[in-house]
Amino acid sequence: xxxxxxxxxxxxxxxxxxxxxxxxxxxxxxxxxxxxxxxxxxxxxxxxxxxxxxxxxxxxxxxxxxxxxxxxxxxxxxxxxxxxxxxxxxxxxxxxxxxxxxxxxxxxxxxxxxxxxxxxxxx
Amino acid sequence: xxxxxxxxxxxxxxxxxxxxxxxxxxxxxxxxxxxxxxxxxxxxxxxxxxxxxxxxxxxxxxxxxxxxxxxxxxxxxxxxxxxxxxxxxxxxxxxxxxxxxxxxxxx
Numbered sequence: 001x002x003x004x005x006x007x008x009x010x011x012x013x014x015x016x017x018x019x020x021x022x023x024x025x026x027x028x029x030x031x032x033x034x035x036x037x038x039x040x041x042x043x044x045x046x047x048x049x050x051x052x053x054x055x056x057x058x059x060x061x062x063x064x065x066x067x068x069x070x071x072x073x074x075x076x077x078x079x080x081x082x083x084x085x086x087x088x089x090x091x092x093x094x095x096x097x098x099x100x101x102x103x104x105x106x107x108x109x110x111x112x113x114x115x116x117x118x119x120x121x122x123x
Numbered sequence: 124x125x126x127x128x129x130x131x132x133x134x135x136x137x138x139x140x141x142x143x144x145x146x147x148x149x150x151x152x153x154x155x156x157x158x159x160x161x162x163x164x165x166x167x168x169x170x171x172x173x174x175x176x177x178x179x180x181x182x183x184x185x186x187x188x189x190x191x192x193x194x195x196x197x198x199x200x201x202x203x204x205x206x207x208x209x210x211x212x213x214x215x216x217x218x219x220x221x222x223x224x225x226x227x228x229x230x
Contacts, residue, residue: 035219045159045167045210047219061218095166102173108214109157111178113166 002026002112004096009117016086016121022079022096022114030054030074033099033107036081038092039116046092049081050099050107057106064090086121093118125149125213129222135230142198144225146211149192155215156194158187161224162207170209171196201227 008020020036035050049070050059058070069082079096093116099107126149136142146156154174159167169178171187174194184199198205206229211222 044224045161045212045221047221050217050219059217100172102176103153103155105155105214105216107217107219108155109169109172109212110159110167111169111172113168115166 002098004098004112004114006094006096006114006117009094009119011120011122012086013123014087014121017082017084018086018119020081020083020094020096020117020119024077024079024098027098029072029077033101034072034079035097035099035107035110036070036079037095037097037110037113038090038119039095040089040092043092048094051079052106059106083119086119088121091119091121124218125152125216125220127211127213127220127222129209129211129225131225132223133226133228135228136201137230138201138203140201140230142201142205142227144196144209144211144227146189146194146196146222147192148194148213148215151191152213152215154190155213156187156189157212157214158185158196159210159212160205160207161210167210172214198227 036048051070067085071080095116097110097113128147156174158171161167175187208226
């Protein structure tokens with residue numbers, strides 16, 4: 001069974017840092033690009049960042065570029081998101097998701113998703 | 124960036140109704156359009172990818188159509204378990220972007 005399990009969320013002060021992890025199982029992790037998608041309370045979905053299967057290419061939304069860093073350890077089947085200089089507007093549930101490709105590009109759609117981890121940025 | 128606009132933002136419908144949700148892209152995305160269902164407190168689930176391909180295990184009452192900039196998600200006969208929020212997402216170019224969501228509520 002394919003499974004994604006996020007951890008690392010919590011309460012952090014503005015300007016602080018947090019590292020999220022997502023452990024994958026049930027598929028060949030290194031063969032798939034991965035992404036982080038977030039959802040602020042009561043709001044819609046926002047793609048945050050993605051990384052190729054090898055880890056050689058990383059992609060970021062403008063809203064987090066320069067503050068967040070995505071990485072992966074294929075030997076541990078684990079995806080990471082290092083979040084620095086956190087702001088109140090980064091408060092959200094963060095989901096990791098497996099990228100699927102049916103055409104061109106590095107990621108066409110997301111399936112499956114993890115259950116999410118809540119990040120709250122507040123003083 | 125490609126903007127995705129969904130309409131309506133919410134709708135009320137009865138069990139058995141036919142429901143249609145639309146999604147418009149700010150520029151052509153060919154068939155790189157996906158639909159997700161999200162229930163409260165849960166992660167989104169993929170319903171349809173490549174505009175019209177039903178994900179394995181998804182009931183056949185769900186269907187998708189469209190190409191270019193205009194797309195539609197149709198639920199042919201709404202069931203109690205279908206009350207949820209639906210999102211479209213474009214997979215044509217980075218940044219990958221979602222529509223604002225359509226909340227389907229019980230009338």
